[in-house]
Amino acid sequence: MKSIFRYFTSKEGFIAILCYLFTAVFSHLAFAPLSYSYFIWIAPLGLFYIEKKYRGEWKKLLWHGFGFAIAFYAVSFYWIYHMVTVFGGFPWFIATPIFVLSAVFLNLKFPLFLLTFSFLVKRVGKFFPWLASFSMLFAEFFTPQVFPWYFGSVVAENHILSQNAEYASSYGLTVLLFLFSYLLFQFRNPKRILILIKRVRNSKPNADRKLPIKRTGKMWIGFASVLFVFLCYWVNGYYLFRKWEAVSPIGTREVLIVQPNAPLEFRDGRSIVETINSLMKRIDDLSFEGAKDQKVDLIVLPESGVPFFSTNDTEATRLAGIYWEKFESFMKTLALRHKANVFFNELDVGFENDIKTRDALVTYNSSALYNPNGERRGSYQKVFLLIFGEYMPFDWMYALSGQTGKFAEGKSMDLIPYYGTDHNKHAPVRDLEWKDMNFFTPSMVSEYYKENRVDETISGSFLPLICYEVIISEYVRKFKGDPDFIVNVTNDKWYGNTVESFQHHTLGRMRAIEFRKWLVRSTNSGTSVITDHLGRNLNDEFTPIDSSAFLKGTVSIIPGSMTFYRAYGNVLPWFFLFLSALVFGYYVRKSR
Known part of the structure; x- marks a missing residue:
């Protein structure tokens, strides 16, 4: 207990708390009833910062995941404490540990994400935005929740992007969020963008520059793939919005x-x-x-x-x-x-x-x-x-x-x-x-x-x-x-x-x-x-x-009785998860 107190009163611990609050507060601002949906694109940055700082330190990542869980519940789901005291009739000294334990158990997606993402980054060493999407989708699929809340549900506060749920549900919007958000994290320093542009401008096809050119080209392909998917979601969302808006009721x-x-x-x-x-x-x-x-x-x-x-x-x-x-x-x-x-x-x-x-x-x-x-x-x-x-x-x-x-x-x-x-x-x-x-x-x-x-x-x-x-x-x-x-x-x-x-x-x-x-x-x-x-x-x-x-x-x-989601459920998110697992599994095995 003393070591935990000492850590969180240090500069390093203070930065960690800021990261917890950053993710929790911006998720809350993007969620109902405020619904400032644009804030959700930066909300995961706190998670990415902690993962990068403690990459490979599994025990620390686990504890920081619990920190994110408690902060998130305290900001957005504080009403659970109200329910425990009013509905359950428990006094505060019992309601508080119930709230904390429920916050941890029902938000295991945070520590699981940090552990999965850190493991893949170390073993794969590429496709970082895609690794982030896979890790959070995996965490949302395989952790318990009594009150199902997914990051994609907050993305859906945007009326255009929400239309994609007809095919991919909230899980598909989670994939989009972590793809684009990690791209923002990678270019959080404007100098990195300028360096990348300068590399491309100064690249020459000679033997001395083969490796830099190849690496730079891969970076641009990765950058372009994320933007392409991001654009596809917007275009498809707009198409579905206009399509269904034009449907005449019977x-x-x-x-x-x-x-x-x-x-x-x-x-x-x-x-x-x-x-x-x-x-x-x-x-x-x-x-x-x-x-x-x-x-x-x-x-x-x-x-x-x-x-x-x-x-x-x-x-x-x-x-x-x-x-x-x-x-x-x-x-x-x-x-x-x-x-x-x-x-x-x-x-x-x-x-x-x-x-x-x-x-x-x-x-x-x-x-x-x-x-x-x-x-x-x-x-x-x-x-x-x-x-x-x-x-x-x-x-x-x-x-x-x-x-x-x-x-x-x-x-x-x-x-x-x-x-x-x-x-x-x-x-x-x-x-x-x-x-x-x-x-x-x-x-x-x-x-x-x-x-x-x-x-x-x-x-x-x-x-x-x-x-x-x-x-x-x-x-x-x-x-x-x-x-x-x-x-x-x-x-x-x-x-x-x-x-x-x-x-x-x-x-x-x-x-x-x-x-x-x-x-x-x-x-x-x-x-x-x-x-x-x-x-x-x-x-x-x-x-x-x-x-x-x-x-x-x-x-x-x-009119119409069967949408894609109603017919096939979460088949597209599951397909993404399965395909990604095969690709990333290959690189993990190769890195041994």
Whole structure:
């Protein structure tokens, strides 16, 4: 410990800290919500400096990798500490080591990059920008991450370059970043550029200059190869941007997002009854305000928009005590009075292996759809659960945090059909409100609106995702069929008024580009947004964080069911990794 303190108080240690902060701060500035994407091109320079200074000193490179990991998390992912204290309920003296350990374990890409890059530079001794790209891609592929963040995701803040994700995903943009960034690092001293130009100008084809000419020529070839790839990304991105911008939608849907700002829990002693009633009234008012005087095809409530309850009246939900008749009546009312599909999140419960006992109950994080006639139709149970949030890897760990859920994985990955109606047909009936639910059962609501029933047909389908699932690209592409758009319901309230919600969306918006489908993001407490198939946020309009609000927008249905990424996934990054491994492996073997 003393030696570490002595090192970081020395000039050498101070420079190392500056390098950590350089990479962390410029990555943060390039990432959401600031999104100054041009800063990302210089962010890796801190990594390159440390690698060059300690090249071949494996132990030092490993420790410096941990330093980058902690600095990066402290600057951009500080909200994880907030989650550990608020969600987990841990005091600061426990939350701090949890934060540091998670920062190291979930950012092993930094030490792995430094070690891999340094090894290849020593053994290969050429192709430096390509070695850098290979090393970071290798590190991103083979290190664990709970909240997947890749350098390419930040490059994608540039709307032109982000279009390349349709083919190469975020990983392909990581390759581009480290190619070009290392080129900048090599020419960080302007004198090197002048020397290179002078060598070419003064080169003569005689025997004395064969070796310098050959070396200089290789340098120019390497320099030109990087610029050529860089140019190709820009040209292809521009082509794809213009191509998809010109595509005419085959239809549109009016979508209303309701952001109710539901409470997380009731540990502060508040009245559950009063709070839930206030929440339902808020949803009622926001729905009225958002849908008044205009047709709405789909109303979307977020994850945990109405916590702890279910509208699914089954033996299992009644045994678990989570079915709430008023909740079902209210969801039917929203659908019937607005003649709209209503998609909302709830708890659902089933019996494991059809054993109908309390011990066999399993809980699902579920979202369900009511059609415009107030009938329950499709539902989706979350499949990709969040570790430490929705499950613990070991049973004994549940005692550490009473807030961690114990959910089962859903099985179905089907699209959710939604329904269309004639909004021009009106029936002379007074609209029911939340306060009326004290006197109306679900069947009474249906009877009340029976004159308001309309003919309906299946208009299409959407791809449902709950919370964290939207940032797992390889998971999302497993859904079958051709959705009209993507709907992501999430609850980011656990992270408070931090940048997490913007970062969550930035990573999720890549699915809109990969699938060329619009994305509807409905959050409990902000920020909700609608993103088009080019990755642009509709009217650049976000709902405010930690507040109740609604957002209404027209979602376009883009024709075409299969992009390259959706069909083949990360095949191009894997091909680059494999081909590079063969080439660099040859030189490593040759250097023995």
